[in-house]
Amino acid sequence: MIPYEPTSDARQPTPSMPASPLADRHGPRGALPGFLAMHRDVPALGEVLGSHAGVTTTACGDMSLASWGLTSLTMQDPTFALSRVARTERGDVSGARIADAMRSDPAWLKALLPPFAAVRGAETGVTMVADSMGFRQLYHSSPNATGRPALSTSALLAGWARSAELDHTAVAVQSLLGWQLGQRTLFQGIDKLAPDAIAHLDARGIRLDIPAVEREPEITLDEAVPLVAAMLRTSLNALLDDHPDAVLQLTGGQDSRLLLSAIPIARRRGLRAMTLGVPGSGDVLVASQLAERFGLLHEVHGFSTLEDLSSEDAWGLVRKAAMRLDGMADPVALAALDTAEASFDQGVRISGLGGEVARGFYYVGAVRERSFTHKHAERLAAWRMFANESVEPDLLDPDFSAWGRAAANSEVAAVMAAASEEWFHATDQLYLRHRMQRWAGLTDTAVHDRRIVINPMLCQQFLSIASRLAPSAKAHSQFLARLQMELDPELGRIPLEGRGAPAAAAHPGPWRSTTAAFGTTRRLGRKVTQRIRRHNRAPAGGYPLAHKVVQHWRNHPELLSSSQLESFVRAEWIDGVLAGSIEPRPSSVAFLANLLVATQVDVH
Structure with missing residues (x-):
């Protein structure tokens, strides 16, 4: 891939050296x-x-x-x-x-x-x-x-x-x-x-x-389930022994329920739990029902404090978040989360992050071993990866935009080809070694000085077993559903938020392929609608916070007037934002904030 060169006389400037x-x-x-x-x-x-x-x-x-x-x-x-x-x-x-x-x-x-x-x-x-x-x-x-x-x-x-x-x-x-x-x-x-x-x-x-990664021998579901169940029980008991006041981040989803299931019933009553979300939402309703059922001390927190922020404070929060993220993840999402987190105690958190690697996050269609080409990787990028956090098309310089999409597609194809010759194993590695490492890991790093977040499902044993399972054993959450039934059948019979009970996926009947196909079609339908409408999914609190940041930029247009943006961003788009004729997406605000932080250390 030949490096992109701007067509104007503008060239990539050397970032100015700040005093401190x-x-x-x-x-x-x-x-x-x-x-x-x-x-x-x-x-x-x-x-x-x-x-x-x-x-x-x-x-x-x-x-x-x-x-x-x-x-x-x-x-x-x-x-x-x-x-x-x-x-x-x-x-x-x-x-x-x-x-x-x-x-x-x-x-x-x-x-x-x-x-x-x-x-x-x-x-x-x-x-x-x-x-x-x-x-x-x-x-x-x-x-x-x-x-x-x-x-x-x-x-x-x-x-x-x-x-x-x-x-x-x-x-x-x-x-x-x-x-x-x-x-x-x-x-x-x-x-x-x-x-x-x-x-x-x-x-x-x-x-x-950097040690070489060696492919481990495959493991069956019958072998994997009891091994992981024993590991999670040992891990959660040890965690609560060391940190009895730890707080379980409880949602209506599968991963946090697995962690709750690994905690002995006698230790659940009085266990602290929290859910971040809008009261009355599906996540909050399911989590609240579980908390009541087992006597958890449950707190629900939302994003209402965003309404009280001034535009200057909003930009300050987003700018600091971009600094903490080293300009390489969504500072709008992190700033909104930081604002919500400020309203409750910090400490040791038990997080279910990691379970996604055991259910084939990027799987679509029938799961059977097959090879893939650059075109397959490009299609996955377009439909599953670029839809959520991309900037709006008119933001980028047209020449850079065309070159950049080809470059990004090549990057996706290259990391997948380096991971495996088989499609589903390659998508597993794409999630684990790229999305988890560079997105989830970066976000955890950005808050590590504020709270201790412990993810039991990130331990080497869990990840090793998940990688050794055949893709067909992970598809449609079969492995995690079996694990749920091994840990706590009672919890396994309670529906998840927006999905059925894990018990139904643990031992699927003859209608599994039809049900799975319907679920896949529904997910693809949402992606099609998203692409047609040219919208992406904003983080919780993203729209109000991004709107306040844009207000600050309009009050201080010099922040967006730097020549350091010219290689990538259309000047007409910037003019439209400052004039009020364009209301940028939260993803576009996040992208600009990251560029400003990377190239202009002293922006205020």
């Missing part, structure tokens, strides 16, 4: 803890970090490790856990154990429950380790990139420190998908650390240790 972005992004209030490691003779390190009092810099041989908001696990050397989740499925892991592993066997830490990461500085350089899913986001300069190498918790800081230009393919993917694929970031020469990987920085540059 830490004073804004990593100040004492709402700080996002992190680090940046580069050669100690690099002037950009000091220019980017400034002289903020919260930054501690340690010499590590020829490298400097600058950190903020972190406390070393040992007095011997700077060793930091980069996540508040530090546990296996059997219990919490001590800071001393983490520090010892970073000295002697960093690879041992990759088995900890995602999200987890750690970094250590020593005379030999700086080493950072990712979890098995790469869920806790870490970044490094590409080993073959020119310029001084860097490691960081922030792609933005690493990009600014290296004066990196935007990656046009990454911008194209994000304009259609809303998040990134593979290990790309918005900056050329800056990559995300791969799952299960270790990076080391010293005077010789960046060295990466």
